[in-house]
Amino acid sequence: xxxxxxxxxxxxxxxxxxxxxxxxPISGHRSVSWxxxxxxxGLQFLFEYxxxxxxxxxxxxxxxSGRQFSNSRSEMNVSTxxxxxxxxxxxxxxxxxxxxxxxxxxxxxSRLTVL
Amino acid sequence: SQQGEEDPQALSIQEGxxxxxxxxxxxxxxxxxxxxxxxxRGLVHLILIRSNEREKHSGRLRVTLxxxxxxxxxxxxxxxxxxxxxxxxxxxxxxxxTSYGKLTFGQGTILTVHP
Numbered sequence: 001x002x003x004x005x006x007x008x009x010x011x012x013x014x015x016x017x018x019x020x021x022x023x024x025p026i027s028g029h030r031s032v033s034w035x036x037x038x039x040x041x042g043l044q045f046l047f048e049y050x051x052x053x054x055x056x057x058x059x060x061x062x063x064x065s066g067r068q069f070s071n072s073r074s075e076m077n078v079s080t081x082x083x084x085x086x087x088x089x090x091x092x093x094x095x096x097x098x099x100x101x102x103x104x105x106x107x108x109x110s111r112l113t114v115l
Numbered sequence: 116s117q118q119g120e121e122d123p124q125a126l127s128i129q130e131g132x133x134x135x136x137x138x139x140x141x142x143x144x145x146x147x148x149x150x151x152x153x154x155x156r157g158l159v160h161l162i163l164i165r166s167n168e169r170e171k172h173s174g175r176l177r178v179t180l181x182x183x184x185x186x187x188x189x190x191x192x193x194x195x196x197x198x199x200x201x202x203x204x205x206x207x208x209x210x211x212x213t214s215y216g217k218l219t220f221g222q223g224t225i226l227t228v229h230p
Contacts, residue, residue: 043220
């Protein structure tokens, strides 16, 4: 069974640009959640999508958005990039929504550097 | 803000020794999970313990949960150099008996096992 796939793995952007990251969950998993990991703030929850609906959202500005497609693949978008957005962005998939609980399967992450 | 706080922040031991990491949290939880992360890569799920459980085992891992103290510990017995990684606890908090529907991660413990 293929694992969670995130693309691209590495990217460099400049301030003011926007970026789109992609996540393909494990086949059959309907929940995709996104996390930002930085040395200062640690791992922080961004949002969860389940069956194409955003179920929950963390404490991030509106520049951070996402969506989920009918095949459960998800994308997150960050607009008007700031230096502080430099981070490892991780997505995780699970069979059930986070509210039901269960094991999360993480991708390898997309490392974003904003110059 | 982080729900879970872990200690120690860093732990250095020799192969064969046991490693104990602790996690404290602030609110009522539905469950608590432990994850492992190798140097900037994705997280790997280790074990999930529900709020009505006190102890769980998985191979060389032993997790305890004390809901009265709002704390959990992860014990790795007979550690190996390959156990070198960061370890995170993650909590699924409850509000009025219902899950918030998101995982909140601690800052993590960096474990180094010397051969």
